[in-house]
Amino acid sequence: MDRPYIVLHLLSSLDSRIDGSFFSSAETAKAFSINQKIRSSYECEAVLNGAVTAAEIYADGFINELRHSDEHFDRNDYIAEKCDNYVVCVDIQGSLNWTKNYVERRNMPYSHVIEVLCEDVNDDYIAYLRSLNISYVFAGKENLDLRLLMKKLKELFDIRTLMVTGGGVMDYSLLEQGCLDEISLVVAPTVGGEREVATIFDRSLYSVSDHSFDLKLNRVERFDDVLYLNYLVK
Numbered sequence: 001m002d003r004p005y006i007v008l009h010l011l012s013s014l015d016s017r018i019d020g021s022f023f024s025s026a027e028t029a030k031a032f033s034i035n036q037k038i039r040s041s042y043e044c045e046a047v048l049n050g051a052v053t054a055a056e057i058y059a060d061g062f063i064n065e066l067r068h069s070d071e072h073f074d075r076n077d078y079i080a081e082k083c084d085n086y087v088v089c090v091d092i093q094g095s096l097n098w099t100k101n102y103v104e105r106r107n108m109p110y111s112h113v114i115e116v117l118c119e120d121v122n123d124d125y126i127a128y129l130r131s132l133n134i135s136y137v138f139a140g141k142e143n144l145d146l147r148l149l150m151k152k153l154k155e156l157f158d159i160r161t162l163m164v165t166g167g168g169v170m171d172y173s174l175l176e177q178g179c180l181d182e183i184s185l186v187v188a189p190t191v192g193g194e195r196e197v198a199t200i201f202d203r204s205l206y207s208v209s210d211h212s213f214d215l216k217l218n219r220v221e222r223f224d225d226v227l228y229l230n231y232l233v234k
């Protein structure tokens with residue numbers, strides 16, 4: 001394959017919510033440790049997130065004010081560091097606020113940050129990434145080309161297995177662009193029910209397809225009341 005093997009791994013409520021009130025339930029706390037164990041078992045070289053999830057979990061929110069730079073940058077990919085693990089953030093217009101070029105968290109190895117941009121991003125944001133020594137790759141002129149991104153992640157960073165960890169908008173984009181091989185889902189026995197909360201797959205303004213996608217059930221496991229579902233994408 002000219003791209004990594006791509007697995008989407010998530011913890012959801014029974015009603016497919018991936019955020020909101022279900023996260024504070026005691027049942028979800030039990031499911032969380034199962035989720036972590038399964039997540040680690042994949043031994044992926046990288047995790048990939050949409051900008052909203054990245055702002056919440058890995059970056060320091062969104063940037064408020066960008067310092068002006070007089071420099072112009074050719075739209076060439078920039079590899080600041082090569083290491084064993086990466087956090088890849090899809091942020092096509094450059095909106096994430098960083099204080100360092102790596103992520104270190106509990107249950108996660110040291111991971112270098114790779115920003116995914118489109119070529120029409122502002123030069124000021126590229127200058128900002130350079131100042132922090134953050135790697136970036138271009139995946140499309142104005143619209144995100146996920147297949148091109150995946151090819152580059154393998155070629156430039158030697159990422160062979162990639163774990164997608166949300167959110168719903170990102171997950172749907174990957175599914176519709178043929179960039180998911182497997183879906184690994186831990187389901188907590190809890191219902192959140194909020195309408196406005198992200199779900200496993202959410203169509204968005206970025207979406208181009210309006211049909212459903214068929215899956216093949218690969219594995220089912222039960223951990224007391226917690227369910228593990230594993231599907232292969234057809």
Ligand SMILES: NC(=O)c1ccc[n+]([C@@H]2O[C@H](COP(=O)([O-])OP(=O)(O)OC[C@H]3O[C@@H](n4cnc5c(N)ncnc54)[C@H](OP(=O)(O)O)[C@@H]3O)[C@@H](O)[C@H]2O)c1
Pocket residue numbers: 009010011012017018019020049050051052053054056090091092093095143144165166167168169170171173198202206207
């Ligand atoms: N339960 C779990 O395991 C889990 C895991 C992860 C996240 N979450 C939750 O999921 C929620 C966030 O999900 P979300 O769906 O709102 O956001 P998301 O998928 O994290 O990020 C969406 C953003 O990613 C960029 N993006 C995604 N697809 C794109 C495309 N095709 N073209 C261009 N840009 C694209 C866009 O950024 P721009 O619009 O900025 O360009 C888009 O707004 C949070 O509440 C988080 O807590 C839960």
